[in-house]
Amino acid sequence: MATETRRTKLTYEDVVKFPDDGLRHEIIDGEHSVTAAPFTRHQRIVANLHLALAHHVKDNGAGEVFIAPLDIVFTDTDVVEPDLIFVSKERSHVVTERHLRGDPDLVIEVLSEATRKRDETIKRKLYERCDVSEYWTVDPDLETVRVFRREGGAYGRPVELSRERGDAIETPLLSGLVIALAVIFP
Numbered sequence: 001m002a003t004e005t006r007r008t009k010l011t012y013e014d015v016v017k018f019p020d021d022g023l024r025h026e027i028i029d030g031e032h033s034v035t036a037a038p039f040t041r042h043q044r045i046v047a048n049l050h051l052a053l054a055h056h057v058k059d060n061g062a063g064e065v066f067i068a069p070l071d072i073v074f075t076d077t078d079v080v081e082p083d084l085i086f087v088s089k090e091r092s093h094v095v096t097e098r099h100l101r102g103d104p105d106l107v108i109e110v111l112s113e114a115t116r117k118r119d120e121t122i123k124r125k126l127y128e129r130c131d132v133s134e135y136w137t138v139d140p141d142l143e144t145v146r147v148f149r150r151e152g153g154a155y156g157r158p159v160e161l162s163r164e165r166g167d168a169i170e171t172p173l174l175s176g177l178v179i180a181l182a183v184i185f186p
Contacts, residue, residue, distance in 0.1 A: 007031075011076040024069070028126055030077040035114050041140055045110050045184055046083045049138070052179045053086060062174055063088040063105070064095065071099040072107075074130045080123060083138075084108035088173065103131040105173050110138045124148065128155045134173060143185040145169055 009030020018025050024035045038046075046067065054065040066085040073079050086106035087095055094102030107127050109119040119137055127135045128148070135148040135155065143163035148155040149172075161167035163181035170178050 009077050012071075012073050012079045013076070015071070015079050024081050026080045028078055028080065028122055033118065035112075038110070038112055042083075042110050042112055044186075045138060045140055048184050048186070049084055049108060049110075049179070052183060053084065053174075053177070056174055056177045057086065060174070060176070061089070063090075063092065066100070072104065073099050073101045074103070074126065078126060078130070080126065082107045082123075083110045086173065105132070106134045106136070106171070107132050108136045108138060110140065112140075124155070134171060136169070138184065140185070143181065145181060145184070147171070 007030075010027045010032050011030070012027075015025055015027060022037055024037075026033050026035075050065060050067050057063055057065050064087050066087070068081050068083050070085065071079050071081055072085065084107070085100065085104045087100065087104045091103065091105055094100045094104060109115070109123065111119055124135060124137075128150075131150070133150050137146045137148075139145070145161045145167075146158040147161065147169065148158045150156075161169060161181055163185045166180075166182070168178050168180045169184075
């Protein structure tokens with residue numbers, strides 16, 4: 001006779017009870033994952049992107065840009081902490097005092113050896129399912145950015161941008177924003 005093992009799904013309330021250990025705790029479909037603090041190059045790239053986005057957003061009164069650590073609570077069993085998040089004025093209702101509860105416009109993940117597979121598969125599917133308009137994956141090793149944009153109910157084919165080709169990121173979410181990849185990967 002086969003026995004069925006049922007795992008208890010973790011919730012946001014479980015996540016907030018974890019110790020403040022300097023690690024990134026996330027749950028997707030109730031499954032817990034932990035990653036260590038990122039490396040210096042990762043943080044430089046996050047800082048460069050944050051500066052470019054935040055200045056543009058502030059100058060244009062377009063919304064807010066958030067930098068990790070900050071939880072996005074999509075559901076009680078889907079809680080993630082991306083590197084950067086843009087929330088437009090139109091979606092400002094998702095911003096609470098403690099976290100974001102709902103779907104931001106743009107999520108950005110800077111890939112690392114420890115997070116690459118999860119960011120490119122599991123988290124991409126979560127963001128697509130949860131109505132995030134755009135998802136950018138930033139690859140420090142290849143100096144590329146893949147931009148996933150919502151086309152109807154799903155992400156279309158990603159646009160791949162490269163520092164080597166001299167590409168720049170533009171998005172319909174932020175009129176006039178142009179970020180050269182040379183700025184992101186100096």
